[in-house]
Amino acid sequence: KETVGNSRIWEVHLTLTDTNDPELAALTCRIREELCGSTPLQRLGHLMITVGDFNQAEEICNRLLENICSDDDRIHIYHQLGLLSAGQDQYTDAATFYEKSLEIKQKTxxxxxxxxxxxxxxxxxxxxxxxxxxxxxxxxxxxxxxxxxxxxxxxxxxxxxxxxxxxxxxxxxxxxxxxxxxxxxxxxxxxxxxxxxxx
Incomplete structure (x- = not known):
């Protein structure tokens, strides 16, 4: 959760799970593989989309878009914005973001x-x-x-x-x-x- 008075600091509570449970270990490993992004902030944006915190995800993606210069990062952020829009049932916007990502991929x-x-x-x-x-x-x-x-x-x-x-x-x-x-x-x-x- 956000700390009071500062939207840039988050308080995170971690719960220890049983490290001896092979099914839980396999699931944890798979979830880590599914979170994509070349930077921690990109992975956090993807995680926020996955857990349904769309406002936070959008804020992260927009901040990333302002500061990126590589095609790879631009592809990733447009992809995340597409996921974000689709997660909010905004399918026309999602298609637009996915198309932007695809256009860069097709060129590169x-x-x-x-x-x-x-x-x-x-x-x-x-x-x-x-x-x-x-x-x-x-x-x-x-x-x-x-x-x-x-x-x-x-x-x-x-x-x-x-x-x-x-x-x-x-x-x-x-x-x-x-x-x-x-x-x-x-x-x-x-x-x-x-x-x-x-x-």
Whole structure:
């Protein structure tokens, strides 16, 4: 929580967990891997989005945007602003931020770079939320295409794509395709994630 009278100082209470619990250790490790950012402030912004503190996350992202000069950092902050907007159901704004991130990536990265798949995936999610299922499907397929070229077919990244494409088929009432893709995703998730993972 913020300390009284100073919005730049936070009081954090830590609780010791059982270090001998292998499932908890695996979950903690996975959450650390999922928080991205090249600086502690970027990781804090991502954490604030994850826990739903959107006002704090937006403040952090805007402060970071004012002070960045590298394309990598700009990509990351636009991505976080997209996550932030999507988390608040502001899908048009989210698409705008994701597109800005994607534009920089397309100028600076090879066309089959895994980071492009992340942008396509995020855009797919936004368009799915907006009810634009064909456009969502197109972006999800682009993401899967890159993933299939860059990682093993049984990688978690592919499972996420199968799951996302399956959810679009569900929204379009094509339940046989939905089941097929969800089963593919589930097989991969069960292989790689601890039983107590939220996915």
């Amino acid at each position: 990265l090879p066309e089959d770079h895994l980071s492009l798949a992340t942008s396509y995936n995020n855009l797919g999610g936004v368009y799915q939320k907006k009810g634009e299922y064909l456009k969502a499907h197109e972006f999800y397929e682009k993401a899967l295409h890159i993933k299939m070229k860059t990682v093993d077919a049984n990688d978690l990244a592919c499972a996420t794509s199968y799951n996302n494409i399956g959810s679009v088929y569900y929204d379009m009432a094509d339940y046989s395709k939905t089941i097929e893709l969800y089963n593919k995703a589930l097989q991969i998730f069960e292989t790689h994630l601890p039983r107590n993972h939220p996915s």
